[in-house]
Amino acid sequence: MLRLFYSIAISLYIISGVHTTYAQEITGIVQNPKGNPIESATISIEGTTLKTSSDAWGKFTLAYNADKANLFIRAVGYQPLQKKLSKEDFSKQHTFALQEDNRNLEEVVVSGTMKEMSKLDSPVPVEVYTAKFFKANPTPSIFDALQNINGVRPQLNCNICNTGDIHINGLEGPYTMVLIDGMPIVSGLSTVYGLSGIPQALIERVEIVKGPASTLYGSEAVGGLINIIxxxxxxxxxxxxxxxxxxxxxxxxxxxxxxxxxxxxxxxxxxxxxxxxxxxxxxxxxxxxxxxxxxxxxxxxxxxxxxxxxxxxxxxxxxxxxxxxxxxxxxxxxxxxxxxxxxxxxxxxxxxxxxxxxxxxxxxxxxxxxxxxxxxxxxxxxxxxxxxxxxxxxxxxxxxxxxxxxxxxxxxxxxxxxxxxxxxxxxxxxxxxxxxxxxxxxxxxxxxxxxxxxxxxxxxxxxxxxxxxxxxxxxxxxxxxxxxxxxxxxxxxxxxxxxxxxxxxxxxxxxxxxxxxxxxxxxxxxxxxxxxxxxxxxxxxxxxxxxxxxxxxxxxxxxxxxxxxxxxxxxxxxxxxxxxxxxxxxxxxxxxxxxxxxxxxxxxxxxxxxxxxxxxxxxxxxxxxxxxxxxxxxxxxxxxxxxxxxxxxxxxxxxxxxxxxxxxxxxxxxxxxxxxxxxxxxxxxxxxxxxxxxxxxxxxARSHDPFDREDGSFDDVTGEPIVSPTNPYGLTFDxxxxxxxxxxxxxxxxxxxxx
Structure with a gap:
């Protein structure tokens, strides 16, 4: 397997070229339908690896040297926009208005590869759920909010204290890594208790990767990861x-x-x-x-x-x-x-x-x-x-x-x-x-x-x-x-x-x-x-x-x-x-x-x-x-x-x-x-x-005797539960x-x- 990885990588490095320096610039502003700037929109040019992101004012600049460009603009919660520009358009200031979209297919994701890219462009399948999705069934914690995501199940582990963990594709909570803004915050002790108390008013979206992500995120990401952005x-x-x-x-x-x-x-x-x-x-x-x-x-x-x-x-x-x-x-x-x-x-x-x-x-x-x-x-x-x-x-x-x-x-x-x-x-x-x-x-x-x-x-x-x-x-x-x-x-x-x-x-x-x-x-x-x-x-x-x-x-x-x-x-x-x-x-x-x-x-x-x-x-x-x-x-x-x-x-x-x-x-x-x-x-x-x-x-089991005290219910030597008139099923409190x-x-x- 290692030889395969190295041979593929080396061969492709030899074949690939390096980009040249670009002299022209495409500039613009990305806005929502109300005219407010959209930060962190991804702007790319079809057929190239060139891309950039809009700043806090929705502005972006992209260097490009060609006669025309097919511009793609994507942002979380908005429909993607495609715009064809000629060389004469490059020197102009453009304003691009994105329409809202809840289909979650072209959104920008980061969890699969640790860098921003379109969900469709990501080599790693990533599921994205926006804040609007969770508003359809309001819950007091992100733990409960995940119950309506396919393949993800909040599992209660105790009938009394109601603690739980998150199962992904049938694998228990210890196999799931929970991140906040890409940081491994929720792990160990907090896997059981740390999912409560994340203010949902602050959640932009939740990204879910199903399957091992240990190559990027290490231990605990065997079953998958949940990244709360x-x-x-x-x-x-x-x-x-x-x-x-x-x-x-x-x-x-x-x-x-x-x-x-x-x-x-x-x-x-x-x-x-x-x-x-x-x-x-x-x-x-x-x-x-x-x-x-x-x-x-x-x-x-x-x-x-x-x-x-x-x-x-x-x-x-x-x-x-x-x-x-x-x-x-x-x-x-x-x-x-x-x-x-x-x-x-x-x-x-x-x-x-x-x-x-x-x-x-x-x-x-x-x-x-x-x-x-x-x-x-x-x-x-x-x-x-x-x-x-x-x-x-x-x-x-x-x-x-x-x-x-x-x-x-x-x-x-x-x-x-x-x-x-x-x-x-x-x-x-x-x-x-x-x-x-x-x-x-x-x-x-x-x-x-x-x-x-x-x-x-x-x-x-x-x-x-x-x-x-x-x-x-x-x-x-x-x-x-x-x-x-x-x-x-x-x-x-x-x-x-x-x-x-x-x-x-x-x-x-x-x-x-x-x-x-x-x-x-x-x-x-x-x-x-x-x-x-x-x-x-x-x-x-x-x-x-x-x-x-x-x-x-x-x-x-x-x-x-x-x-x-x-x-x-x-x-x-x-x-x-x-x-x-x-x-x-x-x-x-x-x-x-x-x-x-x-x-x-x-x-x-x-x-x-x-x-x-x-x-x-x-x-x-x-x-x-x-x-x-x-x-x-x-x-x-x-x-x-x-x-x-x-x-x-x-x-x-x-x-x-x-x-x-x-x-x-x-x-x-x-x-x-x-x-x-x-x-x-x-x-x-x-x-x-x-x-x-x-x-x-x-x-x-035996909720009436939580400290297992009833005489005749347990063996005096081993402490094992035994079948008796007071314990007809041979159970212990559980x-x-x-x-x-x-x-x-x-x-x-x-x-x-x-x-």
């Missing part, structure tokens, strides 16, 4: 607010404001506050159905104007959360005691990150981040106290040589982690320097090849090498795009994120061996087709994927109901499937985005095939919206559907279903515009009133039988203000 201060409204409440008593508030400091600095400030303090027990197990939360998050981002439009931005976020779930009569006085069972978590988290473009002729970016996470929690009478600090720095050098767009990077990440469990005897200090190289080769306007490789040296696990290869073909009109990808991924285990139920107080963590890093090989085929149909439009996006894992780390729930065993698989694991997204925009304004994913995820050891826990065979999502323009009224109908998934049972007598049923969460929303600044919205969530207790005698939210049907009402 925040708004630039210049593009944000002066003031915006979004407040809503639900019939369960939840209140969520998002506020954002921008301001200028002098002539060269712009700042964007945002705050999110979520409060829910209404214990409800609709399934009658004496435990709260939904965790009570009190959370505040503050975000501040700065952009600084510099000479030659060089980049300099800084951002920071602080999150504090107090959440608890447990028996209905639990109070703060019971925290950490064995009188009344409750799970109480105090989370304090800070983040700081930024990007600085070096003042040199070459384009070199320095990206940096630091974050600290303090966890103070009790699961019943079992404490879990943990601290994590991460420092990250990365230099990216972008260089264009003829048909080659090169990216070379040096990265370093330091991680400090310590907790009070038996799994962590001493605090760990992990050093992770890395070097990566990427070459995007334009073989032809219709053909691109992407070669990449990364070398990491983990201070604990040693050297790790991850290569990748991507190929893209598109038709002349770009209505058909085919992508082929193959890549390697790796992941280093973090016990806390491996399985949160290890900390519920109900099971003991057992390590069968020293855990080795997982490695995987992934291949996928992606095909995108655009079908213009008069004033209507149809977009198809289909992908087939296959991942083969070595040394996979699997939690063993089955051997001992009192333990969770962690060890490397002595065999292999497979994740494979197909997915399809359909995007339809009708001439009358009706818009439908629907998708479905078929999954087959299993492990095989000593000839025995075992389906992965908490993994559905099929999932589907949809988002349908229509606007009555004469009334200023929009209707959004959103939902998802999931097929059966295998669930952990505690004994052969456990009466709960081994597989979940088919289930679906559906929502409807009405939005009324009042002038240009105000929107009032409301609707109903979970229209079918579905909850996971339906069809099951109970969800939480809240890990969870696959969906416990919140039934509820109404919501909100208001948005934008100035």
């Amino acid at each position: 925040t708004k630039k201060p210049n593009n944000a409204p002066v003031l915006s607010a979004d407040v809503y409440g639900t019939s369960w008593g939840e209140v969520s508030t998002d506020v954002a404001a921008k301001f200028n400091v002098g002539k060269r600095a712009q700042s964007l400030f945002g705050a999110n506050y979520f409060n829910y303090q209404n214990p409800i027990d609709n399934n009658s197990d004496n435990f709260t159905d939904v965790t009570l939360q009190n959370r505040i998050s503050i975000f501040n981002k700065w952009n600084f104007d510099r000479k030659d439009n060089r980049v300099f931005s800084l951002a920071g976020r602080y999150v504090y959360e107090d959440r608890w779930g447990g028996e209905m009569d639990w109070s703060k006085a019971h925290r950490g005691s064995d009188e009344v069972y409750g799970e109480s978590i105090y989370t304090s988290r800070w983040e700081f990150f930024g990007t600085y473009e070096l003042p040199v002729k070459e384009k070199i970016l320095f990206q940096f981040s630091a974050n600290g996470h303090d966890q103070n929690s009790y699961y019943g009478d079992m404490p879990f106290m943990a601290d994590q600090y991460i420092g990250f720095g990365q230099l990216n050098w972008f260089k264009t040589l003829g048909k080659h767009d090169l990216l070379t990077g040096l990265a370093y990440r330091y991680t400090y982690y310590n907790d009070d469990t038996g799994a962590t005897v001493n605090a760990s200090h992990t050093h992770l320097p890395a070097l990566f190289v990427q070459d995007e080769i334009t073989l032809h306007p219709q053909h691109k090849l992407l070669l990449g490789m990364r070398y990491d040296y983990n201070s604990i696990h040693g050297s790790i090498f991850t290569p990748r290869l991507n190929y893209k073909w598109n038709s002349i009109d770009k209505n058909n795009v085919l992508r082929l990808s193959i890549g390697n991924g790796y992941r280093v285990a973090n016990v806390f994120t491996e399985d949160h139920s290890a900390l519920t107080g109900s099971r003991k963590v057992v390590f069968e061996e020293d855990l080795k890093p997982e490695t995987s090989w992934n291949g996928n085929i992606n095909f995108v087709k655009k079908i213009p149909a008069g004033s209507s439009f149809i977009g198809l996006d289909a992908t087939a994927f296959y991942t083969y894992f070595m040394n996979k780390i699997i939690a063993d729930y089955d051997t001992n109901p009192n333990e969770i065993g962690f060890g490397n698989l002595n065999g292999h694991a497979i994740s494979q499937g197909v997915s399809l997204n359909i995007d339809v925009v009708f001439a009358n304004g009706l818009k439908i985005l629907a998708g479905g994913t078929f999954l087959d995820v299993y492990s095989e050891e000593e000839g025995e095939k075992v389906n992965q826990l908490f993994t559905e065979k099929f999932s589907g999502t949809w988002n349908a919206g229509y606007t009555f323009k004469n009334l200023g009224l929009s209707v959004d109908y959103t939902g998802n559907v999931y097929g059966p998934m295998r669930l952990p049972l505690l004994s052969e007598w456990d009466p709960r279903n081994e597989y979940s049923p088919w289930w679906s969460i559906q929502n409807i929303q009405l939005t009324k515009s009042i002038g240009d600044k105000i929107e009032v919205y409301g609707g109903i969530k979970n229209l079918l009133n579905w909850t996971p207790n339906k069809g099951n005698p109970f969800i939480i 809240p890990s039988y969870v696959y969906g939210p416990n919140q039934g049907i509820h109404a919501f009402l909100g208001l948005r203000y934008t100035y």
Whole structure:
């Protein structure tokens, strides 16, 4: 494989030429329909590798030496614009007005290759979801907002504290890397808690890459990555607010404001506050159905104007959360005691990150981040106290040589982690320097090849090498795009994120061996087709994927109901499937985005095939919206559907279903515009009133005896549960039988203000 990479790269370097110096300039201003400037629009010339971006005032300059140019202008949330210019037009100042567009097919993306480019031009398939997409189903956190994206599923891991992670194509949360503005902010401890409290008023878009991205982003990007792109201060409204409440008593508030400091600095400030303090027990197990939360998050981002439009931005976020779930009569006085069972978590988290473009002729970016996470929690009478600090720095050098767009990077990440469990005897200090190289080769306007490789040296696990290869073909009109990808991924285990139920107080963590890093090989085929149909439009996006894992780390729930065993698989694991997204925009304004994913995820050891826990065979999502323009009224109908998934049972007598049923969460929303600044919205969530207790005698095992005290229920010597009159199913207290939210049907009402 290495010889193939090197031979292809060397051959293409020899064949390719280097651009000459251009004397003429094309200048212009990019605006929206209201005449406001559009920053970071991408301007390129067909048939060349020349491109640039508009500045904060929408202005751009592009050097070009020819008799004519076919100009393409693209920006997030707008329809692409094509303009043919003659040599006489080059010296004129042009104004280009872009029309708004929600089809998400020509948007600018950065996650696949670490540089801005059109979604259709990217050799790596990237899915883009704008802020408008998430407004169709308002939620208090980005964790919940991802539920209507095909192939992405927020998975609850505990019936009591309601913590969770994000599954991509059936792979659990530890395989998903979450970035904020390209920075690896959310990882380790914060994978479980850090997805809450990102103010949605500040989100420009969310980019999702499915499949290994370890070549560029390193460990934790095996299953894919989610990159949350925040708004630039210049593009944000002066003031915006979004407040809503639900019939369960939840209140969520998002506020954002921008301001200028002098002539060269712009700042964007945002705050999110979520409060829910209404214990409800609709399934009658004496435990709260939904965790009570009190959370505040503050975000501040700065952009600084510099000479030659060089980049300099800084951002920071602080999150504090107090959440608890447990028996209905639990109070703060019971925290950490064995009188009344409750799970109480105090989370304090800070983040700081930024990007600085070096003042040199070459384009070199320095990206940096630091974050600290303090966890103070009790699961019943079992404490879990943990601290994590991460420092990250990365230099990216972008260089264009003829048909080659090169990216070379040096990265370093330091991680400090310590907790009070038996799994962590001493605090760990992990050093992770890395070097990566990427070459995007334009073989032809219709053909691109992407070669990449990364070398990491983990201070604990040693050297790790991850290569990748991507190929893209598109038709002349770009209505058909085919992508082929193959890549390697790796992941280093973090016990806390491996399985949160290890900390519920109900099971003991057992390590069968020293855990080795997982490695995987992934291949996928992606095909995108655009079908213009008069004033209507149809977009198809289909992908087939296959991942083969070595040394996979699997939690063993089955051997001992009192333990969770962690060890490397002595065999292999497979994740494979197909997915399809359909995007339809009708001439009358009706818009439908629907998708479905078929999954087959299993492990095989000593000839025995075992389906992965908490993994559905099929999932589907949809988002349908229509606007009555004469009334200023929009209707959004959103939902998802999931097929059966295998669930952990505690004994052969456990009466709960081994597989979940088919289930679906559906929502409807009405939005009324009042002038240009105000929107009032409301609707109903979970229209079918579905909850996971339906069809099951109970969800939480032995909820009446959370400290396992009843005499005759457990063996006096081994402590194992035994079948007895007081324990007829031979169970122990356990809240890990969870696959969906416990919140039934509820109404919501909100208001948005934008100035």
